[in-house]
Amino acid sequence: MDYKHAFDLVKELEYDKEYTVYSEKGMIVFINRPSKLSKRFSAYDPSKNFEIWFQSGSEKFRPNHLRILIDVNLRSRSRPDLKEELLKAFDSIYYGVDPLVALTDLNKENFQFYLNDIMIIGILHQLLLIEQAYAYHGNSHFDPPSLFLQGWVREFIDAQKELDIMCMGVANRNTPSAKYVSLENKKGRKYVNNLSELWYLQ
16 A cells, blocks of 8 residues: 555554554564553553564564665665665655555565565565654654655665664664755755655765
8 A cells, every 4th residue: 555545544543453464475564553552662652653563474573674674785785786776666665655566576576685575575664664754752853754764775775884884873873874865854954855866876
């Protein structure tokens, strides 16, 4: 589904009920909204908070941003000829396109290294973007807040730095390099409207 429909789904999600967003070949992405929050998330608004879950076979866990970032970095390194296509596809998800549509062509390609099926990665990416846009409760340096994640996605695909260095940056909650976000951040002095495709590579 496109971003608007996915966003509306999250907003209307009932408490303590699981909703399957995507299921394919024994892999399931589902979301739920717990009615009670742990102490760690006590500052969150329960009506906006939601959890993203991934199940593969009998294993079930909550994936985080690093799963997306490491996967796209591995794909870019294994197929540098598809770097721009990866950037375009994940940018289009950020701009609202259905991940299953955005990744149709890349789903036909062979990648030597990756973590999960690319459609799973696309679905998780969309949900994590929505999480930042809707559920994030802090003061973001970015407008929209989801630009934080998208900037890192661009940086990991572009792969100008070593993977461990970039992962450490994310783990330390550093912002992505200005190159990938500055002209698109409405809170920044360099903001430009109507940017061209892949403007950060120019």
